[in-house]
Amino acid sequence: MNYFWQGLQQDYHIFLLAPILCAIFRTIFILVYKPYPSFKGKEVALYHCYRYGFWWGMDFNAYVLLLSMIFVTIPGVFNNTWFQIGDSLRLTGLLIYALVLYTAFIGKMIFYRQFNDTYNKLLWLGRNAEKHNLLDVFFKQYHGAILLLSYLPVGALLYGAIILLLNIPMIPSIFEEGTVSYYTFNSCCFIGTILFFYYCRYGGTFNHDDKPEWDEIPSVVKKDIFLSRACIDDLCALENVWHNPLDALLTHTDEDDEPLIDSIMPEKYKNLKWKELSSPIEAFCRTAQGPRIKKPKNIFLIVGESYTQYLLDKPYEKLHIMDGGKKFRKNPHTVSVDNFIPAGPLSRPSIVSLMSGIFDARLELNERENFWAGATPAALPIQLKKLGYKSIYWYGGNPTYGSFHKFAPAVGFDKVMGATEFCPKDSPKTWVGIYDHIFLEKTAELLKDIDEPTFHYIYTTSNHGPYKMPLKKLGFDAKTVMSDIADKLSKREHKAAGTYWYADKALQKFVDDIIDTYPDSLVIVTGDHSSLPIPPATVTERRDFSFRETICTSFAMYHRDFDESILSGNVIASHMNILPTIFELIAPRGFKYYSLLPSMLTPLDHIVSPYHWINNDNVGKIEELTYQSTIVQTTTMETHTFNGENPYKKESDGFSALTGWLVRHPELLQTN
Incomplete structure (x- = not known):
């Protein structure tokens, strides 16, 4: 049995969930906050919003494939017990990641309602805010108890979705174990997966400089300020905030600031x-x-x-x-x-x-x-x-x-x-x-x-x-x-x-x-x-x-x-x-x-x-x-x-x- 080939297919199966989930969250956001009565005339902008958003989200989502292969599939090749629990490990890891995506989505929905924008540097200003008031706003104004309880049905749905993905029929290996063809095939699959990971993470290219970013949003989307905000996945927006701390000015030298x-x-x-x-x-x-x-x-x-x-x-x-x-x-x-x-x-x-x-x-x-x-x-x-x-x-x-x-x-x-x-x-x-x-x-x-x-x-x-x-x-x-x-x-x-x-x-x-x-x-x-x-x-x-x-x-x-x-x-x-x-x-x-x-x-x-x-x-x-x-x-x-x-x-x-x-x-x- 080709343990690597079997495990790798499961890695690809679960890899499907995150981009689908992000697309669903993007759709909910657009439907809830859309600033126009209908989408007539917005078809091209919507297409590019979803297309570019898909590749942008791969900056995080592509790691589902890579990490599952490295930490589940490859160890399972050398350890039969690890291989046997491989699907359970995939299920647990992906469920946690999916719930992280859901948490980021909930936060974005609240943030947008409050500030009419996706995650930005205002988040940093919350660190010294009155925490009791923040909790009060969350629970009273945004029905925080209901949102917390929503993790139960959402978690159950995600659990079921992952089980379905793990039950997708697999293609058997046609190469006999131990042969040159067997090792060549597995090596090609491994190298191909690494290349595919970089292709996804770099936004459908092999050039790091072409990774999706705010300044490169397609102009047809950027002209619509709402869709440009819908375009960015929530974790990517949070990453941008993380890389732009409030006190970045203090890392400047006097020579930096003089001009x-x-x-x-x-x-x-x-x-x-x-x-x-x-x-x-x-x-x-x-x-x-x-x-x-x-x-x-x-x-x-x-x-x-x-x-x-x-x-x-x-x-x-x-x-x-x-x-x-x-x-x-x-x-x-x-x-x-x-x-x-x-x-x-x-x-x-x-x-x-x-x-x-x-x-x-x-x-x-x-x-x-x-x-x-x-x-x-x-x-x-x-x-x-x-x-x-x-x-x-x-x-x-x-x-x-x-x-x-x-x-x-x-x-x-x-x-x-x-x-x-x-x-x-x-x-x-x-x-x-x-x-x-x-x-x-x-x-x-x-x-x-x-x-x-x-x-x-x-x-x-x-x-x-x-x-x-x-x-x-x-x-x-x-x-x-x-x-x-x-x-x-x-x-x-x-x-x-x-x-x-x-x-x-x-x-x-x-x-x-x-x-x-x-x-x-x-x-x-x-x-x-x-x-x-x-x-x-x-x-x-x-x-x-x-x-x-x-x-x-x-x-x-x-x-x-x-x-x-x-x-x-x-x-x-x-x-x-x-x-x-x-x-x-x-x-x-x-x-x-x-x-x-x-x-x-x-x-x-x-x-x-x-x-x-x-x-x-x-x-x-x-x-x-x-x-x-x-x-x-x-x-x-x-x-x-x-x-x-x-x-x-x-x-x-x-x-x-x-x-x-x-x-x-x-x-x-x-x-x-």
């Missing part, structure tokens, strides 16, 4: 002249042109958790879940920017960037001990001290989460106030923090005891998954609030909409109160990042979120001296434009301050962050070549593609490199 930093420097500091300064931040020293408003006693920077822009757009007005924000914008002394990009893709990178005056750039500055002891001169509270302001960070949760009780004082905050400490002990709360209305009411009460110029950085928490607040008790009734559309929302969407309604109501009541109580105040309201609680198909013909919806957060600013001309006609802005805007509004002429970006009081033609870019017409992500218009549309958005490299990537890399440089050189940080 990148040089590219973002003002003209007089280019050609490495900035290296003659005590810190690269010194190159971004700006001079205020003189106050545009009467200097306020209080400055409020209010950051609403997930307080996104798109729900303020006209197509979504029937939802009525951000009517407070709309009312604020109708005030004749409020100005707003509808195309406003955050400093980070998630809460903490945005919060940190707004505080520190430099981009967090995925380096989690708030968790770095050097940044608990010092900061750059660009930090907002440090600079406001020069104008006589004390600074207080008011957080709706526990500031020890994310080490903000250490980071905030380092960037110049005189006090860090956590709602878990100053709100009543029996206050209702989520895993993230105290309910917004209680937090903000207590904050308003404590403000009355402050009688000196103060900058208040206020960050709410309630508008966060898993959306399990008692909405009826909090006043939300879907059929009353959104009578025209309530029946179109799923149960989960009802909860998300109600939470938005509640958070908006609490936030805007607070804004109204402080404007009434402190009428000379400068009040800035923004969100920490975008959020996607309600699909476009609920109120528009479009099924997929636009780039603008997935990227942009909200921004509005009030002072009683404002009129619509204050923003110089700008239709774009970002978190990092807030700091210079504050100083250009209130600082005396000639006041020196540090800011990476210019203020909103001067015309802006484009803005770049380590994650996104925006100009007066389009918006996109730095890591992608695709982009879309910023015009609000109810129909399918047209996606465009840059030829070659993203023209904004070098500038983005420069800002990231600057942060990396400062992390590598803690001696440049100043003790507050």
Whole structure:
């Protein structure tokens, strides 16, 4: 009996399962999240999506064949007992691998629902996230118990499928054992299998350079951003994340980053002249042109958790879940920017960037001990001290989460106030923090005891998954609030909409109160990042979120001296434009301050962050070549593609490199 030939056939039989399973998962993903009502006209793109995805997945799936041959078939040639248990070993190994594929698929489905993207670098930011909240979101928002129980039927189906594959009839060997033909045949099968493994793993070629990768996705697929995301198998996406850690910047040398930093420097500091300064931040020293408003006693920077822009757009007005924000914008002394990009893709990178005056750039500055002891001169509270302001960070949760009780004082905050400490002990709360209305009411009460110029950085928490607040008790009734559309929302969407309604109501009541109580105040309201609680198909013909919806957060600013001309006609802005805007509004002429970006009081033609870019017409992500218009549309958005490299990537890399440089050189940080 030819043990090698018999075992090798079984290796090929089980090899069939993984690519079939990946194709099934790809199909489910496409059917669940497809952004179009039908696939008419998508036939060619779908074909190439599956074809290219098949070969891409072989980067992992091909190992099923190779490892089974090496660790099961070949040892079985020399050990009869091993040969006898060979199928059991194949069954066990493949079942484990198939369940790994299923786990990655479940994670991708959740990740896409949350971020409208396949696995990306945001995964790394979860390592310091509040784990209780992540578990709560998994079990409450995404029915985690059901997903865990699904392993039983799925495992049984996979077990049965593998048994069927192992029972495929085998072709007997025609060569007599011990003959030259026997050994020649087996040798050819062995060599052929090795070659076939490389052929599969290299994407249907024998050239490693031709392996499937993101940049080489067929253009017909890449033009469809959804199918380009469906194309990549889940393990391949996770591998890309693994090979691009957040702290990769720290592996750079100064020589690596010098040309990148040089590219973002003002003209007089280019050609490495900035290296003659005590810190690269010194190159971004700006001079205020003189106050545009009467200097306020209080400055409020209010950051609403997930307080996104798109729900303020006209197509979504029937939802009525951000009517407070709309009312604020109708005030004749409020100005707003509808195309406003955050400093980070998630809460903490945005919060940190707004505080520190430099981009967090995925380096989690708030968790770095050097940044608990010092900061750059660009930090907002440090600079406001020069104008006589004390600074207080008011957080709706526990500031020890994310080490903000250490980071905030380092960037110049005189006090860090956590709602878990100053709100009543029996206050209702989520895993993230105290309910917004209680937090903000207590904050308003404590403000009355402050009688000196103060900058208040206020960050709410309630508008966060898993959306399990008692909405009826909090006043939300879907059929009353959104009578025209309530029946179109799923149960989960009802909860998300109600939470938005509640958070908006609490936030805007607070804004109204402080404007009434402190009428000379400068009040800035923004969100920490975008959020996607309600699909476009609920109120528009479009099924997929636009780039603008997935990227942009909200921004509005009030002072009683404002009129619509204050923003110089700008239709774009970002978190990092807030700091210079504050100083250009209130600082005396000639006041020196540090800011990476210019203020909103001067015309802006484009803005770049380590994650996104925006100009007066389009918006996109730095890591992608695709982009879309910023015009609000109810129909399918047209996606465009840059030829070659993203023209904004070098500038983005420069800002990231600057942060990396400062992390590598803690001696440049100043003790507050």
